Amino acid sequence: MVRDCLFHKERDRDYGAAYPEAGVCLDSINAVEGYITAPEGATGTFFDTRATVNDVLQAKDTKFDLYVLGRAHFFNVCCPTLSVHRS
Numbered sequence: 001m002v003r004d005c006l007f008h009k010e011r012d013r014d015y016g017a018a019y020p021e022a023g024v025c026l027d028s029i030n031a032v033e034g035y036i037t038a039p040e041g042a043t044g045t046f047f048d049t050r051a052t053v054n055d056v057l058q059a060k061d062t063k064f065d066l067y068v069l070g071r072a073h074f075f076n077v078c079c080p081t082l083s084v085h086r087s
Contacts, residue, residue, distance in 0.1 A: 004028035 005025040008015055016023025038044025056064050 001025075001028040001032045 003009065004015065005019060005028060013024075015025065019025040019029070034044075036045050038047065040046055053066065056062065
């Protein structure tokens with residue numbers, strides 16, 4: 001999304017109109033939102049994060065500490081009914 005909306009490195013690429021008009025940036029934002037808000041059980045942020053943590057925890061002889069940084073609850077404006085406290 002950052003590449004498509006902010007850092008236009010590919011000089012020969014047509015990025016289309018600036019956001020919020022239709023173009024590569026809007027398409028990229030919609031794709032990211034779909035990934036973040038995908039329902040449980042589907043491929044998305046929740047599924048991929050859980051799968052990654054499970055893979056690490058199943059590894060033998062691996063010391064693993066998980067640190068979660070950020071302020072996700074401050075950005076939960078598009079889908080306020082979603083809970084960030086899933087288990």
